[in-house]
Amino acid sequence: QKEVEQDPGPLSVPEGAIVSLNCTYSNSAFQYFMWYRQYSRKGPELLMYTYSSGNKEDGRFTAQVDKSSKYISLFIRDSQPSDSATYLCAMSEVGGATNKLIFGTGTLLAVQP
Amino acid sequence: GAGVSQTPSNKVTEKGKYVELRCDPISGHTALYWYRQSLGQGPEFLIYFQGTGAADDSGLPNDRFFAVRPEGSVSTLKIQRTERGDSAVYLCASSLMHGNYEQYFGPGTRLTVT
Numbered sequence: 723q724k725e726v727e728q729d730p731g732p733l734s735v736p737e738g739a740i741v742s743l744n745c746t747y748s749n750s751a752f753q754y755f756m757w758y759r760q761y762s763r764k765g766p767e768l769l770m771y772t773y774s775s776g777n778k779e780d781g782r783f784t785a786q787v788d789k790s791s792k793y794i795s796l797f798i799r800d801s802q803p804s805d806s807a808t809y810l811c812a813m814s815e816v817g818g819a820t821n822k823l824i825f826g827t828g829t830l831l832a833v834q835p
Numbered sequence: 836g837a838g839v840s841q842t843p844s845n846k847v848t849e850k851g852k853y854v855e856l857r858c859d860p861i862s863g864h865t866a867l868y869w870y871r872q873s874l875g876q877g878p879e880f881l882i883y884f885q886g887t888g889a890a891d892d893s894g895l896p897n898d899r900f901f902a903v904r905p906e907g908s909v910s911t912l913k914i915q916r917t918e919r920g921d922s923a924v925y926l927c928a929s930s931l932m933h934g935n936y937e938q939y940f941g942p943g944t945r946l947t948v949t
Contacts, residue, residue, distance in 0.1 A: 730875070754936040765839075765926055765940035766878065810877050814936050820891035821936050822868065825877030 725749050728826025737835050741798040745811035745826045752813040755787050757796045760808045801833045839941035847947045856912040856944045858927030866930040867910050873923045885933045917948045
């Protein structure tokens with residue numbers, strides 16, 4: 723079983739829809755949670771990060787962490803065709819010798835105009 | 836400012852050859868990471884540098900893989916006796932310092948071993 727599970731999709735939605743992307747994880751030591759966006763043949767771009775539990779909002783994007791359920795989510799409001807990309811969740815333990823990120827497989831999102 | 840840069844962007848090599856992949860991190864970032872991303876997968880950790888030293892190389896798949904960062908800035912990932920299974924996108928990321936968890940990625944080097 724992988725430490726981080728993510729539905730690979732693809733997920734297709736109409737423009738303007740609310741998108742929900744999710745990951746589950748098994749390692750209770752994870753404390754930092756990130757969402758990256760990756761366009762085809764590009765490197766991952768950091769969208770949002772959250773420490774421990776709670777919500778964080780940035781424009782059309784909201785990240786949620788529920789540590790009791792080991793479940794994180796990214797919501798995209800008023801989705802646009804330019805949001806079409808692969809969304810990767812990533813997590814890290816705190817205080818170790820390394821800050822390495824453990825990634826999900828990514829969810830491919832297509833926003834149809 | 837300039838982001839993380841990686842060269843070459845694409846590398847095609849024959850099985851058994853030696854390759855070097857270069858990463859230039861964001862100026863002032865002391866922490867540097869290498870990851871490998873196979874098709875349809877998320878990036879997988881290879882090695883972490885804090886300054887000039889490799890603080891964690893637990894993700895290197897075998898002893899054909901080696902990385903250096905001699906002056907604490909540019910890093911080179913070296914792969915000996917390449918195999919077809921090494922074909923992937925090799926990504927470099929940097930962060931400001933150890934304990935800062937925001938990692939910024941470069942565009943990657945797409946390695947194809949024929």
